[in-house]
Amino acid sequence: MSAAAQAKLLRVLVDxxxxxxxxTQARKVDVRVLVATHxxxxxxxxxxxxxQDLYYRLAVVPIxxxxxxxxxxxxxxxxxxxxxxxxxxLKVRPKRMSPEALQKLVxxxxxxxxxxxxxILERAHILGPHEEIFADELPVDSADQAPSASQKMEMxxxxxxxxxxxxxxxxxxxxxxxxxxxxxxxxxxxxxxxARMLGLSRSDIGYKVAKYAIARPENxx
Numbered sequence: 001m002s003a004a005a006q007a008k009l010l011r012v013l014v015d016x017x018x019x020x021x022x023x024t025q026a027r028k029v030d031v032r033v034l035v036a037t038h039x040x041x042x043x044x045x046x047x048x049x050x051x052q053d054l055y056y057r058l059a060v061v062p063i064x065x066x067x068x069x070x071x072x073x074x075x076x077x078x079x080x081x082x083x084x085x086x087x088x089x090l091k092v093r094p095k096r097m098s099p100e101a102l103q104k105l106v107x108x109x110x111x112x113x114x115x116x117x118x119x120i121l122e123r124a125h126i127l128g129p130h131e132e133i134f135a136d137e138l139p140v141d142s143a144d145q146a147p148s149a150s151q152k153m154e155m156x157x158x159x160x161x162x163x164x165x166x167x168x169x170x171x172x173x174x175x176x177x178x179x180x181x182x183x184x185x186x187x188x189x190x191x192x193x194x195a196r197m198l199g200l201s202r203s204d205i206g207y208k209v210a211k212y213a214i215a216r217p218e219n220x221x
Contacts, residue, residue, distance in 0.1 A: 015029060090122075
């Protein structure tokens with residue numbers, strides 16, 4: 001939402017009235033506003049990208065819905081519901097998930113949340129030759145999966161090597177910049193691909209590239 005649109009929405013929330021397009025007469029409105037976002041608005045307020053006064057007007061009863069990677073136990077049920085919806089849309093019989101396919105999905109990080117899960121299942125319904133979806137039919141890259149137990153152990157060991165006194169903000173900044181640089185390198189400079197690898201939006205990674213003055217490869221986008 002642009003700064004101008006934020007100001008207009010704030011004015012409606014404060015005054016309880018709005019101007020219709022082409023009208024010069026304010027109109028009173030009695031509405032309830034529900035807002036949804038996948039962005040961290042508190043962080044964007046600190047970055048100056050979202051109005052603080054508007055944020056506090058909207059955040060009256062915040063409800064956090066965890067991303068799919070934090071509620072893996074929902075994946076089998078979601079697969080069943082989504083497969084039924086997809087089969088109805090495509091006018092085909094719904095396909096079953098093999099145990100190995102379910103395990104592969106449970107191990108996946110899902111940067112795209114439920115929308116990505118639906119796309120994966122829809123592709124399997126269209127291209128899969130069997131009535132059951134098998135693991136090798138799922139376009140899931142193991143590089144996108146959640147860190148393994150050994151990777152988590154390596155991270156803890158690395159943390160123990162840090163000095164007792166460390167500037168946390170500087171450490172986190174360096175760590176985030178390093179991750180973005182590595183993702184861009186693996187994505188051949190394509191920001192959209194690097195954003196997908198890191199679970200970020202295209203605009204977020206663009207902001208961070210500019211913030212950290214990360215050099216863009218010639219073929220980057």
